Amino acid sequence: MARQRGRRTDSTPKEKSAKSPVIEIEGEVVDSLPNTMFLVKPLGPDGKPLRIQTGDSDDEPKAILAHLAGKMRLRFIRIGVGDRVRLQLSPYDLSRGRITWRLRPERMER
Amino acid sequence: MSGKAELKTPEQLEAMRASGRVLAGALDAVEAAVAPGVRTSELDAIAQEYIRDHGGIPSFLGVPAAAAGVEPFPGAICASVNDVIVHGIPGGEVLTVGDIIGIDCGVILDGWHSDSARTLAVADVSPETFRLLQVTQAALGAAIAAALAGRHIGDISAAVQTTVEEDGFTIVRRFVGHGIGRTMHEPPQVPNFGPAGSGPVLAPGMTLAVEPMVNVGAADVQFDDDGWTARTIDGSLSAHFEHTVAISDDGPLVLTDGS
Incomplete structure (x- = not known):
């Protein structure tokens, strides 16, 4: 009986963690803008909206303006409204982010 | 997942071979029964009966699932x-x-596990299907030939990957082979892909379940709602061969070939 391998997707990209500090969170895409920019609603690990910016209200946090990471543009990863994504934020400006991963629906149920 | 592989003594290897002998007999009995019109549950019953008649325990029955909320495995065979x-x-x-x-299928005899698999054609299959079976079996053969003391797990992985990909098939990466002994799944993991020379060193007394899983189409996996059944994502055919192999100073010992 074959053994299931550990999930590789749980690891964070190595290049970044060594260089500059980033905050990694998950979010749900709420709007798709031109130039591969997206508005993303930040979500906590429990799937509930996450309040991260000062001035946010608990139930309606501000959406983050996020661009698609270069490696994802190269691979033509398509992102649409409603997709769950992994985001990297700069600790210096929490209103902008970088989408580094599209989470697959299959992964979320398991 | 982590930890060191237990090295078995020659006596313990003989005990594992005895377990593998029962398993090989069970697989032979199942193979003889495979024919058009047969239900897979009948094959399961044949394996269970053979294993129990020979003093063994079918080890797959009741294996807990890797995912939460999935029932333990209900059969003696997959x-x-x-x-x-x-x-x-x-x-x-x-x-x-x-x-x-x-x-x-897997057997426990006197506390020792063995694990082996083969893929069989039901009556006539197409030449392409036959080639899939041949290549997968050849990949297992290449893997066993690479299981030499002093070399690395990655040499086994690379042997499988090279054999399979040279013939245009794909290697499933979601599942891996594994160490085996007092339990069915022990360290180390034995992937079917990866560079030669990587991973832990193979030491005499290590026992590994080596199991290439080969797809005709894409390598990706999807699961049925039962939480167990793993299918190719594109519906293409898939084959699987497996032996329990011991590393020794005299070369690889196949413990589940019935000898």
Whole structure:
């Protein structure tokens, strides 16, 4: 009986963690803008909206303006409204982010 | 996942070979029964009966699932028909001409585990299907030939990957082989892909379940709602061969070939 391998997707990209500090969170895409920019609603690990910016209200946090990471543009990863994504934020400006991963629906149920 | 592999003494290896002998007999009995019109649950019953008649315990029965909320495995064999890669649950499915069926089975005898699988053609299959079976079996052969003391797990991985990909098939990466002994799954993991020379060093007394899983189409996996059955994502055929192999100073010892 074959053994299931550990999930590789749980690891964070190595290049970044060594260089500059980033905050990694998950979010749900709420709007798709031109130039591969997206508005993303930040979500906590429990799937509930996450309040991260000062001035946010608990139930309606501000959406983050996020661009698609270069490696994802190269691979033509398509992102649409409603997709769950992994985001990297700069600790210096929490209103902008970088989408580094599209989470697959299959992964979320398991 | 982590930790060191237990090295077995020659006596312990003989005990594992005895376990493997029962397993090989059970697989032979199942193989003899595979024919059009047979249900996979009947094959499961044959394996269970053979194993118990020879003093063993079917080790797959009741194996807990890797995912939460999934029932333990209900059969003594995994019956993986056509596009099922591994872990098909035996049941009412009826074999027809042209099918292929992977039979994976495990035995515990005197506390020692053995694990082996083969993929069989049900009557006539197409030449392409036959080639899939041949290549997968050849990949297992290449893996065993690479299982030499002093070399690395990655040499086994690379042997499988090279054999399979040279023939245009793909290697399933979601599942891996594993160490085996007092339990079915022990360290180390034995991937079917990766560079030669990587991973832990193979030491005499290590026992590994080596099991290439090969798809005709894409390598990706999808699971049925039962939480076990793993299918190819594109419905293409998949084959699986496996032996329990011991590393020794005299070269690889196949413990599940019935000898």
